[in-house]
Amino acid sequence: MQRDGTRESLWQHDQPDYSNDDKKIEDKIYDVLIVGGGITGVSTAYLLQKNGMSCILAEGATLGFGTTGGTTAHLNTIMDTSYPEIEKKFNKHAAQTIADSTMLAIHFIETTTKTLRIDCNFEYKNAYLLANNDDQSKELDNIVSVSKDLGIDIDYTNKIPAPLSFDNAAIIKNQAQFNPIKYLFGVADDFRNLGGVLLQNCFVSDVKQETEDTLLATTTRGKIRARKIVYATHIPPGVNLLHLRCAPYRSYVLAVELENEQSYPDALIYDMEEPYNYYRTQEIEGKKHLIFGGKDHKTGHEENLKDRFRQLEQYLNQFFSIKSIKHFWSSQYFEPADGLPYIGNLPGHDGRYFVATGFGGNGMIYGTLAAMIMFELIVRNNYKYPLAELLDPNRLKLVAGFSNFVKEGADVAAKWLGGHLTSHSIDNxxxxxxxxxxxxxxxxxxxxxxxxxxxxxxxxxxxxxxxxxxxxxxxxxxxxxxxxxxxxxxxxxxxxxxxxxxxxxxxxxxxxxxxx
The missing domain is CATH 2.102.10.10 (Rieske [2Fe-2S] iron-sulphur domain)
Incomplete structure (x- = not known):
């Protein structure tokens, strides 16, 4: 299958593009146009269609082309923005809302997998968080204390199922993993079985108000009319306030075969470095792969990026005996200024435009929660849904992420000015x-x-x-x-x-x- 990069991810190998798309756009007004065919868009389309909405999904390339095709598919209740951070930047109620919602998202994926009989290797796993110095150990103490108070099944442990170094460690139970593309394609199939329309290679270039009640989208496959639109495109197109509140990052991944079959960790593992390293095992067609990632950086801000793969290999070689590197790739995510994503009405637009962005490194969880929020807002008109209120893209309380907001704005300004400087000349x-x-x-x-x-x-x-x-x-x-x-x-x-x-x-x- 295709992806938005040259390198082949583990999920692409021997996986053809999704083929069950529709061939034409009907001359009708849909309730909702969903733009984007990753986990956010497909989950949203499925949930809305299942609950009585007439939906059409437009993917500019092929399903899973974006970040879903390059994820490492960790399903966590411990998020990149820790619960102590969420409590500090927002409040305890916000931290509790996120903790409860993450568990709900994992349950939703499990239930959907079983209900639709999707063979996507969904499995519950323990996760481990590793501290390697005094500062990290103090941070770990805080994470364990606050997370436990929120109902997360977390505690200290002296043993981990991998030959990694650590000073202190915590075990988090009831985490999970799956094959994201198998899941994505299975949910897409049921969306179509429910009467939904799915279009690939349908790039949406413009959306305008046609009448008081309808929007008109211009696409590479014709015009689409809909009453509402959901941008599930990882970051909304055009120019919007959210582009100043979300910073693009890239992360690098290896999928390797180990010399010793017993060395594959049966768990999700994270250290507390900055940026952090992450590990898990995935079995595909009877073959195990150790998935190892890290070396994150801001998009377009570093040189010699392919060397990141070599750096990952060197680091991994300290702890594991690598037989061969089967796949290596990178993927993009958007980091929100205040640590929480933006899901709901698109700033600067009326109530017919919706967006989901700023998932950080937790796209599988937040993409799933985005679908639940869209259901509450679009089907039930429930703007008092606690998670929707917390993650509202129009939230004006910038105090929580104000320093990051200023920093990212200054960084963009510097790159913008630098982008207008004279390039070096060549004659031939x-x-x-x-x-x-x-x-x-x-x-x-x-x-x-x-x-x-x-x-x-x-x-x-x-x-x-x-x-x-x-x-x-x-x-x-x-x-x-x-x-x-x-x-x-x-x-x-x-x-x-x-x-x-x-x-x-x-x-x-x-x-x-x-x-x-």
């Missing part, structure tokens, strides 16, 4: 060697150049179509990434990841040469 296109990419000035024009392994030169305008920042080369996934808001493009300028909703301008190399 032949100086770009196979496998090399550069943003250069050629014949007085800014050009992003990449020469592929076969010697073909690809040229695009390096100015991001979202807010005019200059893109940077990602040598790990062979893409052009925007350091301001995380838009990503293929070597030929096609949009891979929003918020951009227009491709980079493709430049015909012969025309460049003709201007010499």
């Amino acid at each position: 296109l032949a100086s770009i060697t196979p496998g090399e990419a550069q943003v250069v000035k050629y014949n007085h024009e800014d050009v992003a150049l990449y020469r592929d392994g076969e010697g073909k030169l690809h040229a695009v305008n390096p100015t991001c179509t979202h807010l005019q920042c200059k893109v940077k080369w990602n040598d790990a996934e062979l893409s052009w990434d925007c350091p301001c808001h995380g838009a990503r493009y293929s070597t030929d300028g096609k949009v891979l990841t929003g918020p951009a909703n227009r491709d980079l301008d493709y430049i015909i190399v012969d025309e460049l040469v003709a201007k010499e």
